[in-house]
Amino acid sequence: MDVAVHGVGTSHFGRQPDRDLVALAWDAVREAFADAAVSAVDAVWVGTVFGPPGVAQRVLRAMGITGIPVVTVENACASGTTAFAEAHEAVRTGRYGRVLALGLEQLSTAFDGAIHPEPTDPEGRAGLALPALYAMAAARYLHLGTATPEQLAAVSVKNHAHALHNDRAQYSGRYTVEEVLASRMIADPLTLLQCCPTSDGAAAAVLGPAARDARHVTVRGVAMRSGQPWDHRSPHVWGHDIVRDTAADALAAAGLAAATDVDVAEVHDAFTIGEIVTTEALGLVPAGEGGKAATEGVTALGGAHPVNPSGGLLSRGHPLGATGLAQLAEIVWQLRGEAGARQVDRARLGLVETMGGGVSGLDGNACVITVLEAP
Amino acid sequence: MDVAVHGVGTSHFGRQPDRDLVALAWDAVREAFADAAVSAVDAVWVGTVFGPPGVAQRVLRAMGITGIPVVTVENACASGTTAFAEAHEAVRTGRYGRVLALGLEQLSTAFDGAIHPEPTDPEGRAGLALPALYAMAAARYLHLGTATPEQLAAVSVKNHAHALHNDRAQYSGRYTVEEVLASRMIADPLTLLQCCPTSDGAAAAVLGPAARDARHVTVRGVAMRSGQPWDHRSPHVWGHDIVRDTAADALAAAGLAAATDVDVAEVHDAFTIGEIVTTEALGLVPAGEGGKAATEGVTALGGAHPVNPSGGLLSRGHPLGATGLAQLAEIVWQLRGEAGARQVDRARLGLVETMGGGVSGLDGNACVITVLEAP
Numbered sequence: 001m002d003v004a005v006h007g008v009g010t011s012h013f014g015r016q017p018d019r020d021l022v023a024l025a026w027d028a029v030r031e032a033f034a035d036a037a038v039s040a041v042d043a044v045w046v047g048t049v050f051g052p053p054g055v056a057q058r059v060l061r062a063m064g065i066t067g068i069p070v071v072t073v074e075n076a077c078a079s080g081t082t083a084f085a086e087a088h089e090a091v092r093t094g095r096y097g098r099v100l101a102l103g104l105e106q107l108s109t110a111f112d113g114a115i116h117p118e119p120t121d122p123e124g125r126a127g128l129a130l131p132a133l134y135a136m137a138a139a140r141y142l143h144l145g146t147a148t149p150e151q152l153a154a155v156s157v158k159n160h161a162h163a164l165h166n167d168r169a170q171y172s173g174r175y176t177v178e179e180v181l182a183s184r185m186i187a188d189p190l191t192l193l194q195c196c197p198t199s200d201g202a203a204a205a206v207l208g209p210a211a212r213d214a215r216h217v218t219v220r221g222v223a224m225r226s227g228q229p230w231d232h233r234s235p236h237v238w239g240h241d242i243v244r245d246t247a248a249d250a251l252a253a254a255g256l257a258a259a260t261d262v263d264v265a266e267v268h269d270a271f272t273i274g275e276i277v278t279t280e281a282l283g284l285v286p287a288g289e290g291g292k293a294a295t296e297g298v299t300a301l302g303g304a305h306p307v308n309p310s311g312g313l314l315s316r317g318h319p320l321g322a323t324g325l326a327q328l329a330e331i332v333w334q335l336r337g338e339a340g341a342r343q344v345d346r347a348r349l350g351l352v353e354t355m356g357g358g359v360s361g362l363d364g365n366a367c368v369i370t371v372l373e374a375p
Numbered sequence: 376m377d378v379a380v381h382g383v384g385t386s387h388f389g390r391q392p393d394r395d396l397v398a399l400a401w402d403a404v405r406e407a408f409a410d411a412a413v414s415a416v417d418a419v420w421v422g423t424v425f426g427p428p429g430v431a432q433r434v435l436r437a438m439g440i441t442g443i444p445v446v447t448v449e450n451a452c453a454s455g456t457t458a459f460a461e462a463h464e465a466v467r468t469g470r471y472g473r474v475l476a477l478g479l480e481q482l483s484t485a486f487d488g489a490i491h492p493e494p495t496d497p498e499g500r501a502g503l504a505l506p507a508l509y510a511m512a513a514a515r516y517l518h519l520g521t522a523t524p525e526q527l528a529a530v531s532v533k534n535h536a537h538a539l540h541n542d543r544a545q546y547s548g549r550y551t552v553e554e555v556l557a558s559r560m561i562a563d564p565l566t567l568l569q570c571c572p573t574s575d576g577a578a579a580a581v582l583g584p585a586a587r588d589a590r591h592v593t594v595r596g597v598a599m600r601s602g603q604p605w606d607h608r609s610p611h612v613w614g615h616d617i618v619r620d621t622a623a624d625a626l627a628a629a630g631l632a633a634a635t636d637v638d639v640a641e642v643h644d645a646f647t648i649g650e651i652v653t654t655e656a657l658g659l660v661p662a663g664e665g666g667k668a669a670t671e672g673v674t675a676l677g678g679a680h681p682v683n684p685s686g687g688l689l690s691r692g693h694p695l696g697a698t699g700l701a702q703l704a705e706i707v708w709q710l711r712g713e714a715g716a717r718q719v720d721r722a723r724l725g726l727v728e729t730m731g732g733g734v735s736g737l738d739g740n741a742c743v744i745t746v747l748e749a750p
Contacts, residue, residue: 020495044602049428052493053449054732057602057740070601070741071457074447076429082446086461093468118427120395226445227419227432357429365432366445 002210003091005217005372006098007036008329013201013317014170015108021055022062024202025104028322029063032100035215036206042096043069045087047079047103048321050110059104069096074321075226076356077268079103080203081324081368085222087207088370097208103326104202105319111198122361131195131271135187137237138273141291142189147276149189151291153180155272156193156314158300163311165342170199170317194272199317203325205332217332218373220349221253226366236281239274239364243281243355246367254371256349259283260305262371263347264334266327268355269312275299278353279307282369301342309334309342324354324368335374348374377585378466380592380747381473382411383704388576388692389545390483396430397437399577400479403697404438407475410590411581417471418444420461422454422478423696425485434479444471449696450601451731452643454478455578456699456743460597462582463745472583478701479577480694486573497736506570506646510562512612513648516666517564522651524564526666528555530647531568531689533675538686540716545574545692569647574692578700580707592707593748595724596628601741611656614649614739618656618730621742629746631724634658635680637746638722639709641702643730644687650674653728654682657744676717684709684717699729699743710749723749 009031011024033039044065046056056072075082080103087101107115114131117124123133141147157180163172175193183192210218225246234241247259256262259282267282269275276290284305285293293299299307310316310330313323331350333339350372357365384406386399408414419440421431431447450457455478462476482490489506492499498508516522532555538547550568558567585593600621609616622634631637634657642657644650651665659680660668668674674682685691685705688698706725708714725747732740 053424054451054493054496054740056449057451057732057737058493058496060602061604061737065602066737067600067603069599070450071461072449074428074431074449075445076432086446089465089468089470093464093470095464095468118429118433121429121433224444225442227435227440228442229436357432362432362436362441365429 001092001094003088003207003219004210005205005219005332006208007032007206008204008332009035010168010203010326010329011201012168013199013319015198016200017108021051021104021106022059024200025059025102026063028202028204029102032204032206038098038206041098041100041206043090044100044102045083046070046072047083048072048105049074049076049079051104051321075366077320078324078354078356078366078368079321081352081354081370082224082366084205084325084328085224085368088219088222091207091209099207100204101207101325102204103322103324105321106200107198107319108200131187131190133238134271134273135190137277138189140237141273146288147291149181150177151295152189152194152272153177154294155269155275156180158294159269159308159312159314162301162309162342163315165340166311166316169311169315170197171315172311190271196270196313196318199319201317201319201322201326203322203329205325205328214375215336216375217335220371220373221250222370223249223253224366224368228363230361230363237277239355240277240281242364242367243278243353246369247282250369250371256371259351262349262351264309264331264344265307265351266310266330267307267353269308269314270318275307282353301344306344309339309344327352327354328370331372335372376467376469378463378582378594379585380580380594380707381583382407382581383579383707384410385543385578385701385704386576387543388574388694390573391575392483396426396479396481397434399575400434400477401438403577403579404477407579407581413473413581416473416475416581418465419475419477420458421445421447422458422699423447423480424449424451424454426479426696450741452695453699453729453731453741453743454696456727456729456745457599457741459580459700459703460599460743463594463597466582466584474582475579476582476700477579478697478699480696481575482573482694483575506562506565508613509646509648510565512652513564515612516648521663522666524556525552526670527564527569527647528552529669530644530650531555533669534644534683534687534689537676537684537717538690541686541691544686544690545572546690547686565646571645571688571693574694576692576694576697576701578697578704580700580703589750590711591750592710595746595748596625597745598624598628599741599743603738605736605738612652614730615652615656617739617742618653618728621744622657625744625746631746634726637724637726639684639706639719640682640726641685641705642682642728644683644689645693650682657728676719681719684714684719702727702729703745706747710747
């Protein structure tokens with residue numbers, strides 16, 4: 001059965017320690033239900049990374065969503081899009097009619113600064129928190145001359161500017177490359193404005209069978225990979241190959257020849273280098289030109305391949321379990337022509353890429369890529 | 376597509392703080408792979424409650440199981456059987472050919488005593504850890520005269536005796552009713568020997584298409600419910616109604632008229648009262664006769680409806696995420712006639728029931744019931 005996104009919703013994103021997961025989820029689910037014009041669903045998949053056991057049932061119970069199958073999934077930063085992939089599969093196979101995918105996370109009350117690595121990981125033992133892991137990729141790009149510090153910074157400038165048009169974003173601003181490079185160093189060469197912030201938020205999507213409906217965004221293809229070992233002989237940096245391989249799966253499922261066929265993409269820019277590596281791995285830009293694309297406006301609103309019109313993780317924020325569904329909501333709004341001042345002209349095909357993790361020598365714990373089509 | 380369990384495996388169960396989740400999972404997966412005569416699978420679902428984010432990828436990576444889709448699920452004590460239900464669905468719909476369901480938990484290094492309730496739950500705020508929640512059900516049974524203290528204790532006597540024949544069980548012993556009642560009080564009226572212990576362990580199953588194979592145990596039906604509110608007007612105690620309703624779904628899926636059609640069952644006896652309530656809710660014994668059934672040997676090995684031949688959670692142990700798949704492994708061994716001294720004669724149909732949680736006024740966070748058929 002063909003599957004469509006019937007509605008989406010999100011909370012505001014930001015540090016919201018005075019709100020709880022119920023309040024955040026309420027905002028996202030209420031909006032998604034209204035958007036889909038439904039008042040109930042047949043099953044729920046919830047994505048969260050640090051939500052405590054039972055958090056899904058607790059949140060749904062508080063919203064009066066009870067008595068239906070609920071499955072909580074964890075797949076690192078791709079937990080939200082893993083929930084989406086599982087919900088999609090349930091509709092595709094006719095297991096359930098209408099399904100809610102919900103992502104939620106409250107990091108502001110859980111962590112002070114970077115998320116701690118697990119001490120049992122090789123990376124954790126080496127003190128490699130995620131900023132440091134991404135910094136190694138950035139350092140390699142700089143060392144090989146594949147990118148310059150200014151190109152890294154240009155990603156931050158672009159995404160913060162995009163977020164000026166997104167009133168749910170955690171941060172936004174008209175920064176210069178110099179300002180980005182002059183911000184506090186977090187993990188050399190990544191400065192503060194090149195790192196995603198600590199965020200709280202929720203995002204939701206209602207999925208159901210595709211029908212002729214002016215508001216149904218069709219799911220053309222979903223692919224997930226996980227637990228892929230990092231091939232240290234690869235010429236590419238960490239995180240490249242799993243995105244490349246998952247993209248190949250998703251594009252094949254969608255019947256597309258190349259990622260350049262899509263009109264707009266939301267990708268996992270937890271750090272500036274992440275967007276550069278990902279745009280190359282997806283094939284949105286040629287190998288080695290991710291940085292140049294940011295500097296030259298190729299990936300900006302108005303460019304040939306707009307990336308992260310929402311502001312991305314860098315600016316909208318990165319509440320882990322919610323992120324994938326926040327990306328998805330943005331693409332749905334884009335494909336329905338409802339993105340306001342950040343609308344990509346005539347967007348017919350959109351792509352969502354989420355990549356999570358970085359433990360135990362893995363090339364990403366999981367990567368989920370979805371291709372969506374306008375009504 | 377009809378689905379069969381091709382192989383199962385478990386670790387030893389018990390306090391094993393000197394082993395880690397990799398070592399425990401290794402034992403379970405190695406045995407399940409050998410049992411199924413496979414060396415690889417196409418996807419993995421992992422169930423864990425307190426495993427840290429990324430634990431599934433970390434464990435699988437250490438075992439060399441990489442590059443395939445991995446989804447970690449949490450559904451309280453039913454996490455292992457939720458992983459099984461999702462793996463079953465993936466095979467049933469042809470999404471993947473051969474799938475591993477893996478449950479794992481290490482509680483000995485995480486908790487000292489009872490698992491703490493979430494302080495944001497109504498139950499948590501009231502100090503109702505799970506022993507106290509079950510104790511309220513037991514107190515009600517005693518108050519109404521539906522069961523006696525001796526009948527509660529008889530469940531513990533029976534299951535500890537069953538475990539004498541299970542060398543992977545955490546505890547076993549020939550106790551008397553008096554000894555059970557005289558053990559240390561944990562939550563009145565539940566004494567120490569009526570409460571499941573703190574356990575570490577892993578259990579696994581390999582699922583695939585059903586074929587004519589002398590070792591394939593066919594899955595006749597799987598049902599899952601979750602997040603069902605506790606109807607305080609119900610004449611039944613907490614946890615009864617969700618089991619009753621899920622059993623109705625599972626029996627219908629399996630084409631059975633009643634649970635009494637099955638020859639052997641593993642049910643969620645986290646506390647003695649749990650087995651009594653569950654056998655009644657399933658319809659294995661008439662309403663109000665769960666206690667009597669234990670005393671009179673109806674649910675013992677050799678009785679009309681043998682329950683928990685493995686020793687159950689009370690004796691085999693209860694490593695949360697692993698429990699459901701440990702129950703499943705026991706039923707698979709029973710249906711293949713490989714259960715040794717605890718074998719149920721001519722067991723052709725078996726049932727696995729797992730019920731998890733107890734938060735936010737819910738009648739169990741989740742219940743998963745599976746009906747299996749001998750080769």
